[in-house]
Amino acid sequence: MKEKENEACGFVPRADGWDEIISPLTALAAGQLVMMQIGFLGLGVGLGAGAAAALLFASVTSGTLLSIPLFYLAPLPIMIAALGWSHWSALIAAVLASGAIALFFGSTFFYAFLAGAGLPAWWLGYLTMLARPAEHRGNDAMPAALDWYPPGRLVVWAAVLGALIVLSAFPYFGSDAATFRATMHDTLAQMLRINTGDVGATTAGRLRNPSRLIDFLVIAIPPAAAVLATITNVVNLWLAGRVVKFSGRLTRPWPAIAEMTFPRLTAVALAISVVLSFIDGLVGIAAGVVAASLLMAYGVLGFAVLHSITIGIKSRAFLLAGVFAAVIVFGWPVLVLCLLGLIDIAFDLRTRAARRRGPPARL
Numbered sequence: 001m002k003e004k005e006n007e008a009c010g011f012v013p014r015a016d017g018w019d020e021i022i023s024p025l026t027a028l029a030a031g032q033l034v035m036m037q038i039g040f041l042g043l044g045v046g047l048g049a050g051a052a053a054a055l056l057f058a059s060v061t062s063g064t065l066l067s068i069p070l071f072y073l074a075p076l077p078i079m080i081a082a083l084g085w086s087h088w089s090a091l092i093a094a095v096l097a098s099g100a101i102a103l104f105f106g107s108t109f110f111y112a113f114l115a116g117a118g119l120p121a122w123w124l125g126y127l128t129m130l131a132r133p134a135e136h137r138g139n140d141a142m143p144a145a146l147d148w149y150p151p152g153r154l155v156v157w158a159a160v161l162g163a164l165i166v167l168s169a170f171p172y173f174g175s176d177a178a179t180f181r182a183t184m185h186d187t188l189a190q191m192l193r194i195n196t197g198d199v200g201a202t203t204a205g206r207l208r209n210p211s212r213l214i215d216f217l218v219i220a221i222p223p224a225a226a227v228l229a230t231i232t233n234v235v236n237l238w239l240a241g242r243v244v245k246f247s248g249r250l251t252r253p254w255p256a257i258a259e260m261t262f263p264r265l266t267a268v269a270l271a272i273s274v275v276l277s278f279i280d281g282l283v284g285i286a287a288g289v290v291a292a293s294l295l296m297a298y299g300v301l302g303f304a305v306l307h308s309i310t311i312g313i314k315s316r317a318f319l320l321a322g323v324f325a326a327v328i329v330f331g332w333p334v335l336v337l338c339l340l341g342l343i344d345i346a347f348d349l350r351t352r353a354a355r356r357r358g359p360p361a362r363l
Helices: 002-009 027-037 039-062 067-072 075-084 087-105 107-128 151-167 177-191 210-247 264-276 282-309 316-330 334-347 349-357
Strands: 131-133 146-148
Touching (some): 039 075, 039 087, 039 107, 075 087, 075 107, 151 210, 151 282, 177 282, 282 316, 282 334, 282 349, 316 334
Antiparallel strands (some): 131 146
């Protein structure tokens, strides 16, 4: 009775079933078909996307202000290749871009691109186009219908990859917390050109206590980097989807973002990582990175909840635009969205709002 009531209201949260082993349309079976169909076009797309990704990533070496947004758009060409052609084209792009960067800039940039942009972009594109035959629910599903990989899981994967990107850099700074903090402190001091023993002429150097600023950055940068990596993954995937959809090559339907849900274990993983983040040592630092990336994922879920519960409000567009602008300008309002996403997990706000609205009007 409850499921029928929810369905009548227009919102039916269902288990997506992707916790089980994916079959029968898996990436392996689909990949075998793609290898026969990729041809010269898919190869050319991979080469072009790889060149574009390498140029975007390498633009940061110019040191200009414009190079910063271009740097964060480096995964975009790879994702476009995955969504518009195949994940094999995306893999070609990732490998080619990594090789080009290694050739011109050395092993450090090669590892940074491969772990921070190439492989995450390929994997997210691969998952986005993953599908299987839909389960029959009476007349609800046509025999040829496909069940596409859920958008909520894509956001969770974006957060997981964001955390892994940051964690993969940990060995560079040290294998224990003391070495990690000391190395990061020295690196930041060198980057900011601060000599804590002899205050220099730079703006940062003229601070009353520059060492305190660096100590704060040592604590704040790892979780902040995880949040930024998560946002980069989500935004690039959304942009890639829009570009490919506009070109007419997107084969999967555009997902209903307002109905996005997360796997149940995501909240458990967030709770565990938050608890572990209070442990002193490298484990606590790593747990803080995971907690920050997952919390950002719940911020994205909060946007979806806000889109859903504001349906029917006359000033909905103004409200959503205002919230989005506040997040972009101030940053901290995203914490309210994170809380909204967590509250929806506990109290199912979207179903409650759908019940209050009642069933959609029939023309």
